[in-house]
Amino acid sequence: MTARQTVMLLMVVVVLSLPGLIHCFQPLFSFDGNSTTHRDITQRAVLRKTAEVCRDIAASEGRDFSLTIDDSLSADMVQRACSSTGTFTSLLSSVLFRTAIANMYFSNAKVDVVYALSEEHHFDDETFQGGRDVITAGVSAVKASVKLENFVAGRWTLGRVCHTLQDFYSHSNWVELGNKAPYSTLIRPDQPLENLAGPSTPTCRNCTGGNCADNLLPDLLQQGLLTSGYFNIFSSAKPAGKCSHGGSFDKTSKRDPVGGISKDDVGSSHGSLHHKAADLAVNATMELLEDIRVAVGDENFLRLMGLSQSSVLCFVIDTTGSMSDDIAEAKRVSFEIIDSKRGTQQEPSAYILVPFNDPGFGPLIMTTDADVFKDSINMLSANGGGDVPELCLSGLQLALTAAPPSSEIFIFTDAPAKDAHLKSTITALIESTKSVVTFMLTDVLASRRRRRSAQGGISRAMSQSDAQLYRDLARASGGQAIEVTKSDLSVATSVIEDSSASAVVTVFQVVRNPGIPDNFTFTVDGSLRNMTAYITGASSLTFSLTSPTGVSQSSSQSSGPLASLTTAGNLRRLSLDTDNQTGSWQISVNSNSPYSVKVTGQSSVNFIYNLVEAHEGAHGDFSLKEGRPLSGGNASLLVSVTGSDTVKVTEVTLFDSSGPTEVNGSLQSMGSGNFLVTFSGVPPGDFVVRLKGEDSSSTSRSAPSSFQRQASTQIKTSSISVTSQANNTNVEPGSTVSVPFTVTTSTNGVVNDSATGTFTVRANNDRSYASTSPSTVTIATGGGGAANGTVTLTVPSTAASGTDVTLTIEAENAAATDVNYAVLRFSVAAKVTDVTRPVCQEVSTSTSCPSSSSLCASSQWEFIANLTDGINGTGIESITVRQGNGTLNTSTVAGAEGENITVATYSASCCSQNVELAVVDKVGNVGTCVGQARESTTSAPVTTAALNTTSTGGPTLSISRCLWISVAVSLLWK
Secondary structure: OOOOHHHHHHHHHHHHEEEEEEEEOOOOOOOOOOOOOOHHHHHHHHHHHHHHHHHHHHOOOOOOOOOOOOOOHHHHHHHHHHOOOOOOOHHHHOOHHHHHHHHHHHHHHHHHHHHOOOOOOOOOOHHHHHHHHHHHHHHHHHHHHOOOOOOHHHHHHHHHHHHHHHHHHEEEEOOOOOOOOOHHHOOOOOOOOOOOOOOOOOOOOOOOOOOOOOOOHHHHHHHOOOEOEEOOOOOOOOOOOOOOOOOOOOOOOOOOOOOOOOOOOOOOOHHHHHHHHHHHHHHHHHHHHHHHHHHHHHHHHHHOOOOOOOOOEEEEEEEEEEHHHHHHHHHHHHHHHHHOOOOOOOOOOOOOEEEEEEEEOOOOOEEHHHHHHHHHHHHHOOOOOOOOEEEEHHHHHHHHHHHHOEEEEEEEEOEEOOOHHHHHHHHHHHHHHOEEEEEEEOOOOOOOOEOOOHHHHHHHHOOOOHHHHHHHHHHHHOOEEEEOHHHHHHHHOOOHHOOOOOOOOEEEEEEEOOOEEEEEEOOOOOOOEEEEEEEOOOOOOOOEEOOOOOOEEEEOOOOOOOEEEEEEOEEEEEOOOOOOEEEEEEEEEEEOEEEEEEEEEOOOOOOEHHHHEEEEEOOEEEEEOOOOOOOOEEEEEEEEEEEOEEEEEEEEEEEEOOOEEEEEEEEEEOOOOOOEEEEOOOOEEEEEEEEEEEEEEOOOOOOOOOEEOOOOOOOOOOOOOEHHHOOOEEEEOOOEEEEEEEEEEEEEEEOOOOOOOOEEEEEEEEEEEEEEOOEEEEEEEOOOOOOEEEEEEEOOOOOOOOOOOOEEEEEEEEOOOOOEEEEEEEOOOOOOOOOOOEEOOOOEOOEEOOOOOHHHHHOOEEEEEEEEEOOOOOOOEEEEEOHHHHHHHHEEEOOOOOOEEEEEEEEEEEEOEEEEHHHEOOOOOEEEEEEEEEEEOOOOOOOOOHHHHHHHHHHHOOOOOOOOOOOOOEEEEE
């Protein structure tokens, strides 16, 4: 790590430790109860824009859409309104939607951590050009990510962009100038930034007695000049006569002119305008989202927002010689899911396939087209293999970073992992993405010694020690390691069909290793349907199931009063009959060998959670906590309940699924089903989050009813902390990015300043890009308990813009008993030089429409326009009809200077007299062309003048014909 990088990382640490430092809309929570946060702004904008897109889709399909679109929307309301009607509409889950929104507002909030001192990221110090550059470069990166279907990376970038855009309205005087609409130029790089206060133009005067309501100079307001406040925590220097941001930690606000102009919250210098600024920030965010929507299309926009009625179907498959039966079974079960769910709201939102063997793995195939997935899995063949171990974890790494968070991933293999060194990386990715990983393991040996085949070579069958790696990863994710013979695999894959159902929730899950006889209780509430219990363990394991009324069924009964039982290998699957049997159920397991119990069902009621960390002080807030919480320290969770507005949460605990330890959390309601949960003194161990409460929802079969839900992913504590911040997460092809990191060690949750020690460092990325990192770092005596290092990541010059890269940095203690990590996400974004939007030029219309609406159906009108991206542009990629129900045809001709001209011919009935075309070039610039047929007033031909639609991206196109009727055509810069 260079001296500059060390200083910058230390500055960030100092900044975060200062109370009241955050100088923007509060990131996540408003503790005064009256202010609007970045989280509120982002969520309001996303919900409203998503609802608008769904409304427009419904209108185009002739369906009703009755939802009122305003700021009272919730994710559950939008999810339900956007869903198509069907049998299972009562079992919709908004978990994926809520998770995607959370990704965006956590990324938004992180700007205050990573870019705390960056003027351009907050529109401080009149850096309007720099702020716009941050926004427009970020938007280009989002569009590139979506183009390659890298939606997770797109969300993280979008969240950061939204923060900067939103800060403009609280940090500038846009509101004070009387503006009622967003400053659209901020998302239009081809438009000039005008009416900016010059560097020597005075903008403010002293506040009077702490009252800053009139501190903007009258001349500034009369001339309509734009300014923003200066901010610095180290120096009071600022240009003479300039406004400051304001606040106790802004040293510039203590120098004349004293005071500030921020509208970050109701208590800010211009706090009386806080809500106007927040409302404008919402509208500006919606405008930005609309631009992205038009560029990427409605379907991809909804995928970017995370609006999905179902999860992905994700397979990671060993393709070596002995796997032909397994591949055939994977094909059978996937085809059955596809064919049974195609066209329904339970159809998987995407399909992911990752093959692996040795020496290769991948490529990853991700598609929304079921037939493409079918073709891909049909092309798999089992051959070769060489030595026994295969690159299973490398394939899994690709799947974990490509699949949406909270996905379920199924791995088929009969061989040990050759890349077992990736175990801690895979565990970090599991914890970061909260995805569930289930292994379908065939022919695991009963003994620990690998046998030899009849030909004298090593058999591919896994030993118990080989399988333990897979069991550990399954346990960390909340998945299962299902061990069967190849002949029994078809029975075990029923687990995959169960998971592909809509709104699957985990009610209870526990692992006992070593095994011990035990009794487990779980609560069945009225919203649950189609409940299933899975028990894995040795063949000697026995169990009994008891209902709330005292009725019991033993493991010897394949069909009984409470469940039907099927067995395959180490798996027992019980399909429970819970109709009219809400309340406390019990499973008693008798085994001294390791075993697991998992109970699932279908319900709209579920929850998501994220680890957050506090920043102390008067304006203290929280940000997303990466990595593991510290052993013995405090931990905080943001918990959001989904699927019901009538849920009352009574208890959130950290539950050790392998032992008796349970830590109760302190709940603080943040409104709208969100809770801040604080745990004190979390001991070392592996925990899962368990939530209990009551639901009086009208959809419940009994009201009110107690309910419980359990998160799948384990939370493991650590005494090590790994912190890392990249200066820029958008990287260009062919560039090398340096990522500084710091390793500290703690005692009872507090950094141990006197600690020493050497830590093993591992840095891995999912793209296999060239990377360098130290193999170890050492905390030396007098080092303040910290050690620094730098990882470099080199992006190939051939990397496509929109590619995402996930970098994991791990630190492990010398005894190899403790590890923690940081996960960083990068987007490859080639520098965009084409910022000019496509140009539209009217050519002609062929006829006029009758004035009488009763005669409209018998007449047609035609609109022809020339569309070009100019001679230096990247070229037009798509043209879509945004308004109008006519027919669009296109052809391409060469222009006078060699540029490509797309001739758009639109024809429609005179009953539909308006058309709006969205024209998108290859880097996502959007132009809009509007035409309107007018009523016929004369039979004589009418000639119109050429419209001034010239652009710096291309030449003016002349009109070569007379026009019969005037068609209003304009280029709308949206």
